[in-house]
Amino acid sequence: MSLVALFVVPFAVSAVVCWLMIRFGPKDAPDGARKVQAAPVPSSGGIGVLSGVVAAAGVLSLFGAPVSGLLQTAPLAGIAAYTVFAALVGWADDVYGLPATAKLVALLGGAVMAALIGPQPVLLWIGGGSIAIPWMLGALGAAVFMFVMANAVNFMDGANGIAMGTALIILLVLAMMLVPGTVFSPGEPAPSLLMALLFAAASALAGFLVWNLPGKLYAGDAGALSTGGLIGGASVLFALHGPALAPLTLCLPILVDVFMTLAWRARHGRPLMHAHRDHAYQLLLRSGWDHGRVARLWWGMTAVCAGAVIAGPFAGAIGAHGLGGLPLDVIVFVALLSAGIWLWVRQRLTLGRQLEAATDQ
Numbered sequence: 001m002s003l004v005a006l007f008v009v010p011f012a013v014s015a016v017v018c019w020l021m022i023r024f025g026p027k028d029a030p031d032g033a034r035k036v037q038a039a040p041v042p043s044s045g046g047i048g049v050l051s052g053v054v055a056a057a058g059v060l061s062l063f064g065a066p067v068s069g070l071l072q073t074a075p076l077a078g079i080a081a082y083t084v085f086a087a088l089v090g091w092a093d094d095v096y097g098l099p100a101t102a103k104l105v106a107l108l109g110g111a112v113m114a115a116l117i118g119p120q121p122v123l124l125w126i127g128g129g130s131i132a133i134p135w136m137l138g139a140l141g142a143a144v145f146m147f148v149m150a151n152a153v154n155f156m157d158g159a160n161g162i163a164m165g166t167a168l169i170i171l172l173v174l175a176m177m178l179v180p181g182t183v184f185s186p187g188e189p190a191p192s193l194l195m196a197l198l199f200a201a202a203s204a205l206a207g208f209l210v211w212n213l214p215g216k217l218y219a220g221d222a223g224a225l226s227t228g229g230l231i232g233g234a235s236v237l238f239a240l241h242g243p244a245l246a247p248l249t250l251c252l253p254i255l256v257d258v259f260m261t262l263a264w265r266a267r268h269g270r271p272l273m274h275a276h277r278d279h280a281y282q283l284l285l286r287s288g289w290d291h292g293r294v295a296r297l298w299w300g301m302t303a304v305c306a307g308a309v310i311a312g313p314f315a316g317a318i319g320a321h322g323l324g325g326l327p328l329d330v331i332v333f334v335a336l337l338s339a340g341i342w343l344w345v346r347q348r349l350t351l352g353r354q355l356e357a358a359t360d361q
Contacts, residue, residue: 005059006199014052014207018045026094044094045208046223052204075119079233082114086229090221100273108147115143119237124244146232152258153228161213161295166302167227170250172202173306245333246309253301256340308332
């Protein structure tokens with residue numbers, strides 16, 4: 001029954017609620033800037049994803065799972081609270097169109113409050129050893145990472161399947177690493193409820209993708225912000241129990257594009273708060289790639305990162321050392337980060353310049 005609750009129920013409920021959102025939900029209209037679809041598309045599919053997760057929790061509770069512990073365990077309560085709060089902020093933006101500054105302030109304030117509830121890392125596991133950090137620094141870091149991931153996933157949500165499909169892979173891999181008997185964390189075992197939450201969220205995302213991949217429904221800010229917030233919170237909680245670089249490595253395909261694009265726009269004096277089409281994935285769309293091809297590229301890059309996390313030095317070799325005596329998890333993270341930055345810069349110097357030249361003509 002647990003398999004049904006974790007996979008079948010969230011998938012089915014998410015797919016059905018997403019169908020309802022297509023019929024009755026808000027519409028995402030083209031704006032001539034970042035939104036270039038030919039006609040308005042139903043949005044806020046994230047409500048379907050959240051509904052699937054809630055339904056899974058309900059079924060688990062019916063069969064004796066201690067789901068009530070979600071609200072009694074401070075770190076999990078903090079993650080749940082921020083996921084729901086981000087969904088509400090996103091829904092308000094989808095329906096009413098919130099000012100960008102107000103949305104960012106609300107998300108940052110919500111992240112701070114969630115971090116004060118929990119999680120608050122005081123130890124970081126890197127290279128097989130632990131690094132003690134002050135409580136306040138841990139809480140601040142948790143809030144910042146939840147805030148960053150919520151916005152990063154939202155920034156990447158501009159092609160069918162790219163953001164939510166990538167998020168599905170990240171959440172699924174994190175959940176797999178928490179399955180009893182396969183956990184390789186050097187700290188205390190992570191709560192089984194976190195594993196259940198991540199499996200259910202991944203399944204609910206699959207139900208959403210049924211409608212999103214054909215372009216019939218967008219996640220909207222309700223979906224992108226809440227999914228990103230969940231990834232950020234789950235990553236922080238994972239860092240309480242396992243190698244901190246594991247979730248960070250999984251998120252590299254999202255984070256590299258977001259931060260490199262923001263840095264590039266800042267360097268060229270372009271406003272960071274305005275809608276644009278300067279992300280690496282948007283350059284590919286502008287050059288003629290279809291949404292499915294772009295999404296599959298990001299899924300592939302995330303799968304490479306996942307392979308490094310699951311089969312590499314993170315699993316079975318915690319604390320092992322490689323070149324120059326550096327821990328292998330650090331080497332893998334730096335190598336993949338460097339590769340991502342190199343690919344981004346190479347694309348900007350080739351395809352990016354070609355598109356800019358064509359625009360200027």
